[in-house]
Amino acid sequence: MRQVTFQVGRTGAITPVAELVPVALAGTTVARATLHNGDRIAELDLHLGDTVIVRKAGEIIPEVVRVLPELRPAGALPVQMPSHCPECGEPVVRLEAEVVTRCINSSCPAILRGALIHWVGRDALDIDGMGKKLVEQLVDKGMVKSVADLYGLTMAELASLERMGKKSAQNLVEAIAQSKTRPWSRVLYGLGIRHVGAVNAQALTAQFTDVVMLQGAEVGAIAQVYGIGVEIARSLTQWFQLPANQQLVKKLQTAGLQFAGATPAEPMGAQPLAGKTLVVTGTLPTLSRNEAKDLIEQAGGKVTGAVSKKTDYVVVGEDAGSKLAKADALGIAQLSEAQLLVLVDGI
Ligand SMILES: [Zn+2]
Incomplete structure (x- = not known):
């Protein structure tokens, strides 16, 4: 193992990744392997420069499963999770109940895209015409560095984007202005x-x-x-x-956004998973089991512990075991974490 790098995901979750001396494994060359989280690093007792055993989890994602301490270079330092976000430099946090270390700075470039998509969503500021593709363009071109920057966008700037006519740009400026009235x-x-x-x-x-x-x-x-x-x-x-x-x-x-005032009684937003029963199995890339459950419940869905004919979806992470086999046998639709997030966001 050459070194450990830390990736910041859409939800701010920081995933440690082992950068390896490339090795042939089950038909491909593997140069990187996930270490999942800080707990896993501690369990492995991983040190910089360690020789490690790698396997492909679920046939796709390589992961480090064991360390060979007898091959450890003298004076090697133990690997630790960073105290600050590698993308933005703000201190990271780790809540007691979670294994995941996260950046919670909403201006962090790694999370900006996700934050914008959430902000413009129907249950939030409901900015009509501002879809995922547009958000990606705004972030990639550096036109928006926080959700606040949306309110400084001009018609000319928006009209300069791909597939954006003058009329759409004008509608968008109006939709953005309209969002300032949301409670x-x-x-x-x-x-x-x-x-x-x-x-x-x-x-x-x-x-x-x-x-x-x-x-x-x-x-x-x-x-x-x-x-x-x-x-x-x-x-x-x-x-x-x-x-x-x-x-x-x-x-x-x-x-001009509203940060005070009465809370109108409104329907609890769109519930894309209303009436659906889901089962979560295996280790998800960024969400803990409780977080996945919260998300599903907020979207109106129900989470149960066992797969049955009544299950609508099985959310599948790494090392999924018998529940996945049962879902296969019953022909129940399977979702990755990424697909679940899309479904929940209703985008
Ligand atoms: Zn950050």
Whole structure:
């Protein structure tokens, strides 16, 4: 193993990857292998320069399964997860209940794309005509560095994008302006703070009718809101503590977004998984089991522990075992984490 690099995914999850001296394995040359997370690194007792055993999990993704300590170079240092995000340099966090280390800076380039797609979504700021392809272009061209930058886009800038006529650019500018009238509950949801779904955002903004109140609140006070527990409350306070996020709130306030006011009673948004029963099996690339469950439930779906004829989808991660075999046998539709995220976002 030459070194360990750290990749930041769409949700801010940081995945350690072993960079290897290339080796032929089951028909391909493997130069990189996943280490999954910090716990796995500790279990392996991985040191820099170690000789490692690699296998292909699920026939596709190579992973490090064992370390050969007897071949360890003298004085090799143990591998550790980074304390700061390799993309943006902000401190990373790891919640107690999770194995995943994450960057929670909403301006981090690695998460920007996902944040924008969430922000413009129907349940959030509902910017009509702003799809995934357009978001990708805006990020790739460096025209948007945070969701706040959407509010500075001009018609001429938008018209310069691929497949964008003058008329569409004008409609888009209007749709962006229109989003400034969305209530505070949708803005809070749109910020994409971990565990703060549309329903939680409504409960929170009903209690904290101004962002200043929420920013100043202690974990204990937030956790007392109906439906909000300590985990969600911690996630919120951590998010608001980051200077980059505080700046984002300021910019959005300056742009004219609503950060105070009454919470209208509205239907709990589109529920793309309403009435569906899902089973999660194996280790997902970025989401923990609980996070996947939260996401599915927020989208109206139900999560059960066992595959049956009533199961609509099986979400399959690495090392999926008997549940996957059963789903195969019953012919039940299978989803990867990425497909689940698309389904949940309704994009
Ligand atoms: Zn980052």
